[in-house]
Every structure is written in C-alpha cells, then in structure tokens.
Amino acid sequence: MPNARDLQPLPVPPGTGALDVLPALRRALDGDGPALLPVAADAPEEAQRLVTALGGPLNPGEDAEDDPTSLVIATSGSTGTPKGVLLPAGSLRASAEATHRRLGGPGSWLLAVPAHHVAGVQVLVRALLAGTTPRAVDTSAGFRPDAFAAAAREALTSNDPHYTALVPTQLSRLLNDGGEGLSALRGFDAVLLGGAATPPALLARALDSGVAVTTTYGMSETAGGCVYDGVPLDITEVDLDGEPGPIRLTGPMLARGYRNQPGAEAFAGGWFRTGDLGRFTDGRLEVLGRADDVITTGGEKVAPLPVERVLTEQPGVREACVLGVEDPEWGQAVVAAVVPDPAANLDANALRDAVRERLGAAATPKRIALLDELPLRGPGKPDRRALAEQLTC
Structure with a gap:
C-alpha cells in the first residue's frame, strides 16, 4: 500500500x-x-x-x-x-x-x-x-x-x-x-x-x-x-x-x-x-486582466480586457481577444482576433472606430483578424500564445 x-x-x-x-x-x-x-x-x-x-x-x-x-x-x-x-x-x-x-x-x-x-x-x-x-x-x-x-x-x-x-x-x-x-x-x-x-x-x-x-x-x-x-x-x-x-x-x-x-x-x-x-x-x-498581458505600444500602456469589452459590445461580434505582437515601429502593436456571428458582415474600420471613441488612439487595434473560433486552453481561456503565433505569421 x-x-x-x-x-x-x-x-x-x-x-x-x-x-x-x-x-x-x-x-x-x-x-x-x-x-x-x-x-x-x-x-x-x-x-x-x-x-x-x-x-x-x-x-x-x-x-x-x-x-x-x-x-x-x-x-x-x-x-x-x-x-x-x-x-x-x-x-x-x-x-x-x-x-x-x-x-x-x-x-x-x-x-x-x-x-x-x-x-x-x-x-x-x-x-x-x-x-x-x-x-x-x-x-x-x-x-x-x-x-x-x-x-x-x-x-x-x-x-x-x-x-x-x-x-x-x-x-x-x-x-x-x-x-x-x-x-x-x-x-x-x-x-x-x-x-x-x-x-x-x-x-x-x-x-x-x-x-x-x-x-x-x-x-x-x-x-x-x-x-x-x-x-x-x-x-x-x-x-x-x-x-x-x-x-x-x-x-x-x-x-x-x-x-x-x-x-x-x-x-x-x-x-x-x-x-x-x-x-x-x-x-x-x-478585473482588468493579467498584468503581464498589458501591451506597451508607442510608450503607452494598454490593458487588453477593456478593448475586448468594447469589441464584444459591437453588433455581430461574438468573441474577441486582444494582445500585443512585436512591431518595429511601436514596440508592440495592439491586434485583435474577433469571432463574428455567422451572418454578420463586420467592418474592421467600424470596430476600430468604436475602440478609438471609447478608449483612445493607443488602444485602437492596428489589425483585426476574423476567425471562426478562438484557440482555448484550460477550462476555456483564450490561448494568447497560440494567437500571437497565428497573428504574427
């Protein structure tokens, strides 16, 4: 025994x-x-x-x-x-x-x-x-x-x-x-x-x-x-x-x-x-998100969660994940992965405008990628590392 x-x-x-x-x-x-x-x-x-x-x-x-x-x-x-x-x-x-x-x-x-x-x-x-x-x-x-x-x-x-x-x-x-x-x-x-x-x-x-x-x-x-x-x-x-x-x-x-x-x-x-x-x-x-997920872009600090909240409030957006990827000009660039509703016809510029109006220019995603689903880890958290690899390819 x-x-x-x-x-x-x-x-x-x-x-x-x-x-x-x-x-x-x-x-x-x-x-x-x-x-x-x-x-x-x-x-x-x-x-x-x-x-x-x-x-x-x-x-x-x-x-x-x-x-x-x-x-x-x-x-x-x-x-x-x-x-x-x-x-x-x-x-x-x-x-x-x-x-x-x-x-x-x-x-x-x-x-x-x-x-x-x-x-x-x-x-x-x-x-x-x-x-x-x-x-x-x-x-x-x-x-x-x-x-x-x-x-x-x-x-x-x-x-x-x-x-x-x-x-x-x-x-x-x-x-x-x-x-x-x-x-x-x-x-x-x-x-x-x-x-x-x-x-x-x-x-x-x-x-x-x-x-x-x-x-x-x-x-x-x-x-x-x-x-x-x-x-x-x-x-x-x-x-x-x-x-x-x-x-x-x-x-x-x-x-x-x-x-x-x-x-x-x-x-x-x-x-x-x-x-x-x-x-x-x-x-x-x-809760504003992980301290180590904070994005430093052009000298400004951006917490991803408030940006995600603005994006998911927009019509036709089912899920969103925001992260920083390496960028030669900005240090890190704010990018977003968005899962749209199947019938939605999303306008990435309109999504960016919504973020800019609520949170300012620094928080506005430089790029928005439309995905069928977000990669997940554990019990249901977005896999930010997998997304970062995917969005920097």
Whole structure:
C-alpha cells in the first residue's frame, strides 16, 4: 500500500464518467486516503507529464495533520509550466460552504465543465458537502446544447435549489442555439460563470434571456471562485495596490502553496498575489486582466480586457481577444482576433472606430483578424500564445 500522504494521480474521465471519482474525492476530503492529483483520463500524454512533474510523496510543509492536503490541482497559469496548487480539505470546504451561503443554501449541482480543473472539482465538492447527487453533461462529442438539455432535465427533477457552472463559450453556445438547452438553463437558480473574462454583451444577453448568471472571479490558488458579481464571498478579503492596481486575495479558501516550491513569493504574508490588475467600480471589483498581458505600444500602456469589452459590445461580434505582437515601429502593436456571428458582415474600420471613441488612439487595434473560433486552453481561456503565433505569421 502506498503511504497515505503520497500524492496519487486521479484519472478523471470526461463528461458523465467524472462522477466515478466521487468516492475517491470523498476520502480525500475526509483525509482517509492519499492526496490526489486530478488529471484528464482522455489525455494520457499530458497526464503523464503532470504526474512526472508533480507526483510522489508530499514534502515537509506541503501537508498538515489537522488539515490534510486533499488535492493538488495542476495549473500552467500564464507561463505554460505546470505548477501544483496544494489545496487542503479546509480550503475546499470553506469555498464550497461560502458559495452555498451566497447562492441561497446547499443544492443539487450539474457538472458541465471538466472535473480535473478546479471549477469542475468544486462542483463535485459542493454536491458532496450538500449531501446531494450531482449529475453530469455527456461531453463525448464536445459540449452540445442538446446534451446539456438532457442532463439538465434529470438534474432539475430534485426539490433542492439547482446550480451549475459554465465557461463563457458554453453560455454563448446555449444562447446562440436557443431551444431546449436555453430553456433548461433558465431552470437553474444560479449559473456560475467563470474560467475566462465574461464579455458584458454576453452577460447582458444571458440576463435578458432569463438566465440567473453569477459571474465569478478566482483561480486554483483560491479553491475556485471567491468573488461573485464583483463582491467578495464572506470569507474573502481583497486588496489592491493602487487603483487600478495588482489584486491580492486572502481567506480560509487560500491554497497551502505550490508543490515543490517552498516559500513561493506569490503566497508571501498569507496573501495570494494573483498577477491580475483591478479596480473597484461602484463598490464592485472590476478585473482588468493579467498584468503581464498589458501591451506597451508607442510608450503607452494598454490593458487588453477593456478593448475586448468594447469589441464584444459591437453588433455581430461574438468573441474577441486582444494582445500585443512585436512591431518595429511601436514596440508592440495592439491586434485583435474577433469571432463574428455567422451572418454578420463586420467592418474592421467600424470596430476600430468604436475602440478609438471609447478608449483612445493607443488602444485602437492596428489589425483585426476574423476567425471562426478562438484557440482555448484550460477550462476555456483564450490561448494568447497560440494567437500571437497565428497573428504574427
């Protein structure tokens, strides 16, 4: 038998198969088994890469008898290098219980996002702590509105409050498809939306369509979302170093640190330094994007997220991603990848004019590329490195 405090891989099947990990997850939460490293069962090469980088016995300082490390969530952050986020049982429980308090009490959960990422794991943790039976969407053929509708019909039969979690691309597909998927989505008491920035136009469409969307901000290092609709959960403290300025977070949902990185600076002093920039607007936290995504063009600094928001507010724009690419004249040039609605006939000059009017000349994209879809990484974030390579070719 392996030592109980070894870190053991937990292959997590996609879709409905993810529910098979519930017994192991329960033991990990109770401290009755090894710490678990969730990996995608359908991506064996990537799983082995993570096991090689992160597996083995936990080191001193990576565990505690009174609050054992339950999960190590692999995350590449913005660097692509795998890091293991050490999540004690107490952090997972604190996050899940605070979520239920914010939403109106424990309820039934529908899993629609991959359960080897923190957002999906927390759907299962919340269900376990609520004592309810979670359901899962069949994603064997990708995320499809009809499969979501079928799973939702089963989930909505219980008498508990009904919750699910989505990333913006999933919500967009359900809204665009309409029909049974959207009808089922309206039946949920709360739809947590995270994993990537939510375009304001998408949020407005969802709310206008009768979907009870709650936007979330958080990461693996905070056991998932810890700021809902711009308001911190009752266990979360937010600190900004200036406005706008770097975001720091603390509270009982915080991770123990990183695997094999004792004393990581990101966790110094009991605060997690997110690497994001933010400001408070009307008392709510507004996240402006990654500090290392800020574009320096002609001596001016441009945060991509406000530009993306302006673009996605324009008629016919479904998604947008803004980034800087090397430019001999400007140092970096602001460029945008835009996914149009299928029937849209977009005018790139009109899009640029809209940005210039709202944000000024420096933020105006020098080039706009129309794409069928954005490359994604993780649970649904645009892959900026892949886009940069594509847009500089």
